[in-house]
Every structure is written in structure tokens, then in C-alpha cells.
Amino acid sequence: SPADATARTAPSDAGASATSTSGKPAASATDADARQRQREEARLIRTRDAAARRGTAAKDGQWASGDRTPLNPNEEFKAASDPLEVRHRIETMYARWGFWSIPPSDLRGRFRWWGLYTQRKPGIDGGRTALLEPHQLDDEYFMLRVRSDGGQLSVAQAREIARISQEFGRDTADISDRQNIQLHWIRIEDVPEIFRRIEAVGLFTTEACGDSPRVILGSPVAGVAKDELLDPTPQIQAIIERGIGSPEFSNLPRKFKSAISGTRVPDIVHEVQDIAFVAVEHPELGLGYDLWVGGGLSINPHLGQRLGAFVEPDKVAEVWAGVIGIFRDHGYRRLRTRARLKFLVKAWGAEKFRQVLQDDYLGWELPDGPAPVEASPGDRGDHVGIHEQKDGRWYIGAAPVAGRISGAKLEAIADIAEAAGSDRIRLTPLQKLLILDVPQEKVSDVVNGLRALELEAQPGEFHRNVMACTGIEYCKLAIVETKATAREVVKVLDEKFPDLDAPISVHVNGCPNSCARIQVADIGFKGQLVHDEESGGQVPGFQVHLGGRLGRGEDNDFGRKIRGHKVTADGMPAYVDRVTRNYLETREQGEAFAD
Numbered sequence: 001s002p003a004d005a006t007a008r009t010a011p012s013d014a015g016a017s018a019t020s021t022s023g024k025p026a027a028s029a030t031d032a033d034a035r036q037r038q039r040e041e042a043r044l045i046r047t048r049d050a051a052a053r054r055g056t057a058a059k060d061g062q063w064a065s066g067d068r069t070p071l072n073p074n075e076e077f078k079a080a081s082d083p084l085e086v087r088h089r090i091e092t093m094y095a096r097w098g099f100w101s102i103p104p105s106d107l108r109g110r111f112r113w114w115g116l117y118t119q120r121k122p123g124i125d126g127g128r129t130a131l132l133e134p135h136q137l138d139d140e141y142f143m144l145r146v147r148s149d150g151g152q153l154s155v156a157q158a159r160e161i162a163r164i165s166q167e168f169g170r171d172t173a174d175i176s177d178r179q180n181i182q183l184h185w186i187r188i189e190d191v192p193e194i195f196r197r198i199e200a201v202g203l204f205t206t207e208a209c210g211d212s213p214r215v216i217l218g219s220p221v222a223g224v225a226k227d228e229l230l231d232p233t234p235q236i237q238a239i240i241e242r243g244i245g246s247p248e249f250s251n252l253p254r255k256f257k258s259a260i261s262g263t264r265v266p267d268i269v270h271e272v273q274d275i276a277f278v279a280v281e282h283p284e285l286g287l288g289y290d291l292w293v294g295g296g297l298s299i300n301p302h303l304g305q306r307l308g309a310f311v312e313p314d315k316v317a318e319v320w321a322g323v324i325g326i327f328r329d330h331g332y333r334r335l336r337t338r339a340r341l342k343f344l345v346k347a348w349g350a351e352k353f354r355q356v357l358q359d360d361y362l363g364w365e366l367p368d369g370p371a372p373v374e375a376s377p378g379d380r381g382d383h384v385g386i387h388e389q390k391d392g393r394w395y396i397g398a399a400p401v402a403g404r405i406s407g408a409k410l411e412a413i414a415d416i417a418e419a420a421g422s423d424r425i426r427l428t429p430l431q432k433l434l435i436l437d438v439p440q441e442k443v444s445d446v447v448n449g450l451r452a453l454e455l456e457a458q459p460g461e462f463h464r465n466v467m468a469c470t471g472i473e474y475c476k477l478a479i480v481e482t483k484a485t486a487r488e489v490v491k492v493l494d495e496k497f498p499d500l501d502a503p504i505s506v507h508v509n510g511c512p513n514s515c516a517r518i519q520v521a522d523i524g525f526k527g528q529l530v531h532d533e534e535s536g537g538q539v540p541g542f543q544v545h546l547g548g549r550l551g552r553g554e555d556n557d558f559g560r561k562i563r564g565h566k567v568t569a570d571g572m573p574a575y576v577d578r579v580t581r582n583y584l585e586t587r588e589q590g591e592a593f594a595d
């Protein structure tokens with residue numbers, strides 16, 4: 001994510017005083033703390049000994065080797081003080097003294113653990129992104145990510161975020177591909193009041209960014225889908241209680257992405273998560289989850305591996321804690337570019353990973369279990385449209401363009417839901433929005449109300465299938481604009497292909513990272529500088545990846561970089577037009593774009 005890569009400056013730990021996450025001075029010698037430290041030390045010794053026995057300790061900075069020497073600037077600031085402790089300094093110091101009182105180790109480091117990172121100074125073109133130091137790119141404003149695990153928001157919660165957006169965030173609100181809302185233009189002076197208001201409605205920003213357990217993806221139709229095997233909401237809650245905001249997991253090698261789905265056809269892009277639980281029916285043990293680990297995109301993309309293990313619903317939080325514990329102890333900490341769980345899973349393989357999980361972290365054997373159902377061509381998993389729930393009411397799934405809404409729109413969405421008698425709004429991993437529990441007689445009111453806000457329940461294919469990351473508007477790593485470019489693609493292509501009979505997904509990233517999951521789109525655009533024929537110079541543009549696909553079991557694959565397929569930002573609609581025409585003219589019966 002943008003936040004991870006922003007902490008590039010060697011930190012000073014001027015702000016690293018000993019404070020607790022709740023704002024109280026850190027207890028230096030309470031009994032509880034002493035016992036916690038003893039337990040932690042004992043666990044580390046056990047882990048180190050087990051790692052030595054297995055030969056799994058190595059020189060990549062794994063804590064399991066027994067050596068905790070910080071090996072890069074991020075590891076240094078995390079070791080200097082628990083990143084969660086910065087909350088106290090935000091409220092008692094920085095919010096009073098202003099932006100320039102914040103030392104780099106907090107500003108570009110620990111702030112992320114509370115969902116905050118600096119946004120890009122306006123007016124700096126993409127060509128200069130790699131040339132400038134982080135502080136030259138920093139604006140005095142923040143992006144704030146509000147955590148909504150499972151994408152779940154009540155009307156009151158959506159309304160509060162909307163009001164905060166309008167009052168403090170210049171009416172910005174984007175739906176991210178991790179089922180949460182991101183606000184921009186937040187001033188440090190306003191953060192305590194924002195935290196207070198968010199928390200008053202039961203939301204929080206804890207570990208929304210940073211080297212920590214991020215927001216947990218969950219099926220947006222949990223509890224209502226007709227084809228649901230299991231409602232994963234209690235398991236999401238159990239994971240939150242077990243490990244979010246806990247010092248046990250607040251210093252990971254890098255981010256840790258979790259997902260859990262109970263629907264027959266998985267809808268949480270489980271193949272590219274660090275850990276995923278996917279509902280299955282075990283022939284003897286009944287309903288539970290199939291366990292996946294080690295998926296991830298960005299540089300060196302890797303599909304998650306099935307461990308072949310079945311997890312009973314009441315064991316999910318324990319297994320989650322075991323897997324994240326392996327990542328904390330054995331994950332590589334020397335190089336940021338190798339610090340995701342996928343590298344460890346690749347090195348160990350599924351069999352060894354499962355063995356270590358069982359022997360050293362759980363202390364019991366996981367039963368073998370079946371694989372989840374593969375999606376069939378008609379299963380999109382985006383929930384767009386009008387669908388009947390298992391209780392006879394309806395849910396409406398609507399697509400904004402590339403996840404962009406606004407505070408005012410979010411408030412209007414809350415009003416529409418309330419007027420229809422619903423208290424449940426859902427965000428999806430594909431940047432869509434759902435209103436659940438709509439009585440049949442209110443369905444057309446909801447559809448029309450959302451349409452007036454440009455959230456379309458019956459969108460054109462490009463409107464439906466486009467995703468875009470934050471891009472140069474706010475992201476300090478971006479080289480290219482994304483949201484407006486994606487909007488232009490939607491406008492031009494839906495007009496040209498009003499009757500397109502096959503979905504073609506278009507994902508747009510503003511830099512070589514993969515926040516919009518470009519490698520798994522039919523057409524993925526990776527932001528970079530490209531050669532411009534007309535001027536003869538380098539201009540912002542995209543490397544194209546073609547043919548990514550998920551949900552197809554053995555046929556899952558990443559899109560391929562096609563030699564010579566680079567486009568300028570302005571040339572993107574014409575490029576999509578060309579490849580779409582080519583596909584339509586040459587496809588065989590039933591052949592999907594990715595084929």
C-alpha cells in the first residue's frame with residue numbers, strides 16, 4: 001500500500017516516549033505487564049528452540065532465530081516503541097502543537113497504525129515522484145482510513161463518516177478495495193475529535209495501515225445470501241477481539257491481510273490474501289473453512305496456497321493467531337521487498353507451513369478438508385444488481401465509478417437505506433456498495449435513489465468492472481492519475497459497447513504497486529513513465545498486463561506483460577477500445593477475455 005512504502009526515511013525516535021495505547025503512561029512495573037513479558041519471553045524461547053530444531057531459523061531477520069536486531073529503518077522505529085503508542089502523542093502533543101511538531105518516525109512510521117498517512121503535496125508531477133525525498137512529497141494533510149471489517153456499516157456509522165468527511169475532509173470519500181472508506185485532507189488538529197466521533201459509533205482506525213493485521217475482508221452478503229454456507233460475522237468479530245490492537249501482533253514484518261467468506265462462491269479474492277478462510281462443507285465434520293495462506297500481489301505476485309486443512313468455525317481466531325504468529329516470528333525482516341508472508345510460504349511450501357502451525361503454534365492437528373467450489377463463468381461475485389435474500393427481503397448492489405463517492409453522497413446513501421427500513425450498508429472488495437434488507441416494495445426507490453448519486457445497480461460492463469487506486473491526486477508514490485482516467489474509460493467504452501455480453505475488468509494503478517490488483521484483471525494498467533511518440537520524451541502512462549483471472553481453481557493466473565503494450569494516460573480509452581474489438585472479433589464460442 002502507499003503507506004508501507006512511505007516510511008523510507010531513517011527515523012528519529014524523538015517521539016518514542018513510553019505510553020500505552022489507551023493514552024495512559026506505560027506501566028513500568030505492574031504485575032500484569034510483568035506476567036505478560038514473562039509469557040512473551042517464554043514463548044519466544046520455545047519458538048526459537050523449535051525453529052533451531054527444524055532448521056527454520058535463518059539470516060533474513062526472522063525473530064525465530066533469537067536475534068531481534070532491527071535491520072532496516074522500519075524495524076528500528078517499531079523496535080523503539082510499540083507503534084500503537086503513538087495514539088497518546090497524537091492526542092496530547094501533535095494535535096495541539098501542529099503538523100511540524102511530528103518527528104519523521106511517527107509521521108511516516110507509527111501514524112499508519114492509526115490509519116493515518118500523509119498525502120501528496122498537490123502539483124508535483126509524476127515524473128518527479130522517484131526523484132524527491134519523502135518530506136518533499138508530504139502535504140500537511142492526511143489520508144485517514146476508517147476500519148470497517150467485513151465492509152459492514154450501519155446507517156449511523158455511514159452517516160458519521162459522511163459528516164466527518166464534509167466537516168474535516170473537504171467532502172472526500174473513496175471506497176477502497178479493502179472494504180473501507182478513505183478520507184483525505186485531514187488536519188492533525190482535528191484527529192482527536194475525529195477519533196472520538198468514529199469510536200462513538202463503534203468504528204475505529206486501529207491498524208488500518210502499517211505492519212499489522214489490516215482490515216479483515218468478509219463477504220459483503222454475510223448472513224443474507226441465499227447460497228451462504230456460513231455467516232462469517234462471528235468469526236470476524238472473534239479475530240478482532242483476539243488480535244486487533246494487541247501488542248502481540250502490532251510489530252509484524254509487514255502488512256498482514258486477512259479474509260473470510262461463507263458464500264458458496266467465494267467473494268473476497270481469497271487467492272491474494274495473506275490468510276483466507278473459505279467456507280466448505282466437510283463430509284464428516286460439517287460446515288467450516290478451508291485455510292489458505294501466502295497470497296499477495298505487487299512485486300513478485302503469488303497465489304495463496306491451500307494447506308488442505310479444515311478449520312471449524314470456533315477455531316478460526318485461534319488458527320488466525322497461529323498463522324500471524326508464524327509470520328511475526330519467522331517472516332523476513334531484513335528487506336522490505338521480501339517481508340510479506342508469501343515469501344515464507346514460497347520458501348517452506350504448504351506442507352511444512354502446516355506442520356509448524358500445528359506443532360509450534362496450535363499444539364493440535366488440523367483435520368484435512370475439501371477445497372472450495374470453483375466459480376462458474378456466470379458467477380461474478382461482485383453482488384451488483386437486485387438480489388433476493390434468504391429471508392425474502394432484497395439487497396441492492398450498486399457500482400460507483402472506480403470507488404469514488406463523497407461525504408455528501410455517503411450521507412445520501414445512509415438516508416436512502418434508512419428510508420427503505422434498512423440499517424445495513426456493505427462495502428465490497430471490488431469497490432462496490434450494497435444496501436441490505438430492502439423490502440420488495442422499496443426496491444425501486446433504492447435503485448433510483450442510488451442511480452441519482454451515480455451508483456448504478458444496472459451498470460454498463462465497463463462501469464461495473466473498473467477499479468482504480470488512489471493515484472497521483474493523493475498518493476505519494478503515484479506516477480499517474482487513476483480515478484479520472486478510469487472514469488474516462490467508463491464513459492467512452494460503455495458508449496461504444498452498450499451491449500457488451502462478456503465482462504472485461506479494467507484495473508488501474510498509479511505506480512508499480514498493486515493496490516487495485518492489476519495482475520488479476522482482464523486488462524491491468526500499471527502506472528509508470530512511458531515514451532511519447534509525439535514529444536519524444538517520457539510522459540505518465542501505463543504498462544499493460546492482459547489476461548489475469550481468479551476464482552478458476554487450477555486455471556487461476558496473473559495477467560501477462562505484453563511486449564510493446566504501453567500506453568500514455570490519454571491513450572488508455574483508445575487502447576481498451578482496440579483490445580475489446582479484437583476480442584469480440586476473434587473469440588470462439590464461450591471464450592472469456594482472459595482466455
Ligand code: SF4
Pocket residue numbers: 001002469470471472475476477478479509510511512513514515516
Ligand atoms: Fe498504491 Fe496506487 Fe499509490 Fe501505487 S499509486 S502505491 S498502486 S495507491
